[in-house]
Amino acid sequence: MKDKTIVYQAKSFYNAYIALEQIYNNTNETMFLVPVIVNGCFSIEITLKAILKNNDIKYKNEHNLVVLYNKLPTEIQKMINDWVLEKTPEYKDDSRINEELLIISGAYNQWRYCFDNEPASIDTCFVSSFANAVIGVMFSLGLNVDLTEEIVTNNEIDMVSHKIEENRKQFIEKNKEYIKKKEQ
Numbered sequence: 001m002k003d004k005t006i007v008y009q010a011k012s013f014y015n016a017y018i019a020l021e022q023i024y025n026n027t028n029e030t031m032f033l034v035p036v037i038v039n040g041c042f043s044i045e046i047t048l049k050a051i052l053k054n055n056d057i058k059y060k061n062e063h064n065l066v067v068l069y070n071k072l073p074t075e076i077q078k079m080i081n082d083w084v085l086e087k088t089p090e091y092k093d094d095s096r097i098n099e100e101l102l103i104i105s106g107a108y109n110q111w112r113y114c115f116d117n118e119p120a121s122i123d124t125c126f127v128s129s130f131a132n133a134v135i136g137v138m139f140s141l142g143l144n145v146d147l148t149e150e151i152v153t154n155n156e157i158d159m160v161s162h163k164i165e166e167n168r169k170q171f172i173e174k175n176k177e178y179i180k181k182k183e184q
Helices: 004-027 030-053 065-071 074-087 094-104 107-112 124-140 154-183
Strands: none
Touching (some): 030 065, 030 124, 094 124
16 A cells, blocks of 8 residues: 555545445434535545555645546446446436436535535435445455554654644745735
8 A cells, every 4th residue: 555644544534424424314404414525525536546646646736536536547437437327226327326326526626615506406316326336346355454553652752743843834934925815
């Protein structure tokens, strides 16, 4: 495995999505709908990126799900589609899957800012099905990690603490510069 961190993040965001989806399904409380859609689509994005990165496929700063999906090797696309078809036969064929994927392709950005625009009408069952498919395929490709089980030495902890402190300093300066430009 080339990048454990992104695989771990894919699992983390998927688990957060599932927890929100369960709350939404159990309560039918509409205030959870936007977080469910945003986290579901972000989970899909990160998982696609984990698969791409571990297959040495570049994606730059791309967030569109169709663009990311189309970068996958054909056999992995087929694995995802087969998973969706097996678990949710209502998406009867690849063209229906592609249509639903096209609809949710920009949902992370659209729904994250739904108060500023009119987002696409999302089939939350498809988001769930596709999120389950991509995470399942990621696992079936041998991409799974639990960073909490890794043994860490005191020296490694010190090194990480130092990196965190340097990172914080760097982002203080970076964010100050950004704010200064915006305020001019």
